[in-house]
Structures are given as structure tokens and as C-alpha cells.
Amino acid sequence: MEEALDLLVTGIGRLVTAKGTSPKGGKGMGMLKSIPKAAIAARAGRVVAAGPEEEVLAAVGDRPVGRWLDAAGRLVTPGLIDAHTHLVHAGSREHELTLKLHGMSYLEILAAGGGIQRTVSDTRRASQADLYEKARRTLDVMMTMGTTTVEAKSGYGLEWETERKQLRVARELNRRHPMDVVSTFLGAHAVPGEYRDRPDDYVAQVAEEMVPAVAREKLAEFCDVFCEQGVFSAERSRVILEAGRRWGLRPKVHADELAATGGAELAAEVGAVSADHLLHATEEGLRALAQGDVVAVLLPGTAFFLGETPAPARKMIDEFALPVALATDYNPGSSPTESLQLIMAMAAAMMRMTPEEILTAVTLNAACAVGKGEETGTLEPGKWADFVLWEAENPEYLVYRFGMNHAHAVVKKGHLVAVEGRFVGRV
Ligand SMILES: N=CN[C@@H](CCC(=O)O)C(=O)O
Numbered sequence: 001m002e003e004a005l006d007l008l009v010t011g012i013g014r015l016v017t018a019k020g021t022s023p024k025g026g027k028g029m030g031m032l033k034s035i036p037k038a039a040i041a042a043r044a045g046r047v048v049a050a051g052p053e054e055e056v057l058a059a060v061g062d063r064p065v066g067r068w069l070d071a072a073g074r075l076v077t078p079g080l081i082d083a084h085t086h087l088v089h090a091g092s093r094e095h096e097l098t099l100k101l102h103g104m105s106y107l108e109i110l111a112a113g114g115g116i117q118r119t120v121s122d123t124r125r126a127s128q129a130d131l132y133e134k135a136r137r138t139l140d141v142m143m144t145m146g147t148t149t150v151e152a153k154s155g156y157g158l159e160w161e162t163e164r165k166q167l168r169v170a171r172e173l174n175r176r177h178p179m180d181v182v183s184t185f186l187g188a189h190a191v192p193g194e195y196r197d198r199p200d201d202y203v204a205q206v207a208e209e210m211v212p213a214v215a216r217e218k219l220a221e222f223c224d225v226f227c228e229q230g231v232f233s234a235e236r237s238r239v240i241l242e243a244g245r246r247w248g249l250r251p252k253v254h255a256d257e258l259a260a261t262g263g264a265e266l267a268a269e270v271g272a273v274s275a276d277h278l279l280h281a282t283e284e285g286l287r288a289l290a291q292g293d294v295v296a297v298l299l300p301g302t303a304f305f306l307g308e309t310p311a312p313a314r315k316m317i318d319e320f321a322l323p324v325a326l327a328t329d330y331n332p333g334s335s336p337t338e339s340l341q342l343i344m345a346m347a348a349a350m351m352r353m354t355p356e357e358i359l360t361a362v363t364l365n366a367a368c369a370v371g372k373g374e375e376t377g378t379l380e381p382g383k384w385a386d387f388v389l390w391e392a393e394n395p396e397y398l399v400y401r402f403g404m405n406h407a408h409a410v411v412k413k414g415h416l417v418a419v420e421g422r423f424v425g426r427v
Pocket residue numbers: 086115116119226254257302329331332333334335
């Protein structure tokens with residue numbers, strides 16, 4: 001007899017998924033497979049078959065089934081992928097909201113020793129166990145809202161001990177939590193107070209000491225830099241990203257978030273996997289991204305929270321055929337939310353992205369932005385069986401009805417990990 005299936009889901013009202021393993025740009029972002037009356041079969045954590053119910057049942061034959069779920073007509077999509085978060089940190093920064101309301105800008109707060117620097121002192125003081133516990137709870141919440149893979153940056157240490165502590169927490173969570181956690185080293189998130197008058201010494205320390213240590217301890221897959229006016233210039237960012245590349249860490253860039261700083265151009269030049277934020281990217285920058293096959297990761301939650309105009313998604317998709325991904329940017333300063341569903345609603349209302357483009361942006365394109373396009377982001381045979389049963393009939397409803405959790409059930413690698421807002425994936 002053929003091997004047993006771990007999971008069979010039938011009665012899916014509509015299965016909607018992108019196709020393939022590489023990012024979709026321009027019109028390709030709107031081209032999804034939409035299958036009524038569908039089913040999914042999974043074995044050993046991976047999709048065996050996904051498509052019209054009668055075809056899946058015929059392919060499955062009389063194989064024994066471990067768990068059989070009836071989707072009761074619900075919409076099913078691939079699990080959501082959050083391609084940009086600052087998952088591991090201590091504390092919160094609600095007091096800054098009042099400062100901002102009184103007219104102080106994000107960069108002014110940072111220059112006065114607050115902002116990122118405040119979270120740096122909190123995180124330096126926190127124990128690894130406390131950081132783990134806080135981030136674990138965050139992952140539970142994200143998973144109940146449909147997220148099945150998360151990127152996690154360091155960057156609240158700005159010295160080796162704490163950067164390592166953050167990255168070790170992310171690695172431990174990847175091992176122990178059902179969420180897949182992809183780590184990024186962001187030692188260049190700000191110039192630490194100790195180096196205020198000699199930023200080049202800090203750049204050298206990140207490039208020559210921390211990057212090799214991250215690579216030797218296999219603590220991250222990516223290296224990121226906050227390339228921004230008053231933070232790290234494009235020249236200093238280049239030094240760090242090139243060092244990362246020499247040590248096998250693929251580049252990512254916080255690019256042109258608050259001012260045009262040459263971040264997009266730099267991302268293309270160093271062969272970055274993604275350029276993130278891009279609110280102020282120039283036309284040349286966007287052209288360079290398109291030519292360089294860089295995924296544009298847009299973070300409307302940050303624009304919303306900082307009172308900025310969001311990145312020009314329509315122009316990126318229509319004029320430059322860029323592959324756009326969307327992420328929460330979950331962090332205590334500029335986007336304190338775990339909800340990719342809220343980000344999806346913002347992308348429609350504030351950036352005029354269509355529901356189909358949005359779904360591609362939080363699944364396949366986001367998977368590619370974290371180097372996992374071969375493994376997840378679509379529901380196709382061989383990929384991880386990561387998917388969400390939504391309390392909805394179509395993708396339009398997901399982005400239209402905002403501010404609530406539409407996830408009825410979440411499946412990660414063939415296992416049920418969340419049901420009706422409750423995390424049930426503890427192992
Ligand atoms: N811009 C830099 N980093 C984060 C904010 C981090 C913080 O404020 O703590 C971001 O992506 O928005």
C-alpha cells in the first residue's frame with residue numbers, strides 16, 4: 001500500500017495561490033490560480049497534491065489519512081510570510097508616540113539618544129531567556145493570524161554580545177517553534193552612542209569582526225544595513241554589505257525610508273535579495289532595482305505609524321514591473337504590529353494594490369525576499385504544506401474587512417497550529 005497521508009483537507013470553497021518559485025513583477029503579480037471546490041493532501045510536511053477536489057482525491061486513491069479536515073467552503077491560501085521584522089527585542093516605546101504628537105520626528109528622537117538607542121539599552125540588559133519568551137509569544141500571535149514564516153533581524157545590540165544574544169534567540173525559536181524563522185544580521189542598525197564621534201570605527205568593527213563571527217557561528221543568512229541620512233551613508237553601508245557577501249551573508253538594505261540616500265541603487269549594485277521601505281527611492285533607484293532583480297519589500301504599517309506617505313507601489317508595479325512584497329516591519333518604534341492582515345488592508349486602501357497583487361506580495365514574493373521561494377509561498381507539490389483556512393470566501397474580503405483576524409485555522413508543515421485565534425502548535 002502507498003504511504004499514508006498526514007493531512008487531507010477537502011471542502012475548500014476556493015483555493016487561491018500564486019505559482020512557481022521566483023518573484024513575480026508587474027502584471028505577473030495579479031496572475032493567481034483560483035480553484036473552486038478544491039482539496040490539499042500533505043505528507044511529511046509537504047504538499048502532495050493541491051487542486052480541484054476530484055483530481056486530488058483521485059491522486060490520493062485509497063491511501064490512509066492521518067487527519068481529514070473539512071474546510072466547510074472556506075477560502076484557502078498559502079501561509080503568509082512576513083519578510084521584514086525586528087522580532088527579538090526588549091521593552092516597548094509607547095512614550096515616543098507622545099513626543100511625535102508634539103512634533104518631534106523619528107530621526108530627532110534617535111539623534112537625542114532615544115528611538116532605536118532606547119531599545120538597544122533595554123535589549124542589552126535583558127537576559128536571553130526573557131528575550132526568547134517575549135519573541136516566542138509574538139510568534140504565537142503572528143501564527144494565529146496566518147503567518148507561517150518570519151524574517152527576524154538583530155540590531156538592538158550594536159555590540160557583539162547582544163547581537164549574538166538576539167541571533168541565538170532567533171535560531172532557538174526556529175528550532176523549537178513551528179514558525180520558520182529566517183535570521184538577518186543588522187549590526188548596522190544605528191551608530192551606537194559609544195561611537196558617535198567615530199562612525200567609521202564602528203563600520204570597521206561590524207565589517208571586520210561581527211560579520212565574520214556571525215558567519216562562523218552560522219547565526220544568519222542575510223546581512224542588512226539601515227542606509228539612511230544621518231544613520232549609515234551608502235558608502236559606509238557598501239563596506240558592510242560587501243563584507244557580508246564575502247562571508248556568505250546575502251545582502252538586504254533598509255533603503256530610502258526617510259530620505260533619498262542612494263539605498264535602492266546600492267541594493268542593486270551589491271546584488272541584494274531585497275530593498276526595503278523605499279518611500280523616497282528615486283526613479284533611477286527603482287530602475288536599478290528592476291534591472292537587478294531585487295524584491296521591493298514595502299512596509300505601509302511604518303508609513304502609517306510615522307505619518308509618512310507610503311511607498312509608490314502602483315508606480316513600482318505598473319511602470320517598473322518590480323516584484324513587490326509586503327511585510328509588517330514589526331518593531332517597537334516604527335511599526336508595533338504583528339498583523340500582516342492589517343498590512344494587507346493598508347496596501348489596498350493606501351497604496352491601491354489589488355487583492356491579487358497583495359496576496360502575491362505576502363506569499364510568493366515575500367518567500368523570495370527571504371530566500372525561500374523553492375520551499376514555500378505557493379501551494380504546489382513538493383513545497384511545505386503551509387496554509388490558512390480563512391473565514392472568508394475570496395481574497396477581496398480579506399483586504400476589505402480590516403482590523404480583525406480572519407484566520408479560521410492555520411496549518412504549518414502539515415500540522416494544525418492555530419484554530420480560531422488560539423495557538424495550538426506547542427510541541
Ligand atoms: N528604520 C529602521 N529600523 C526599523 C525601526 C526600528 C526601531 O525604531 O526600533 C524600521 O525598519 O522601521
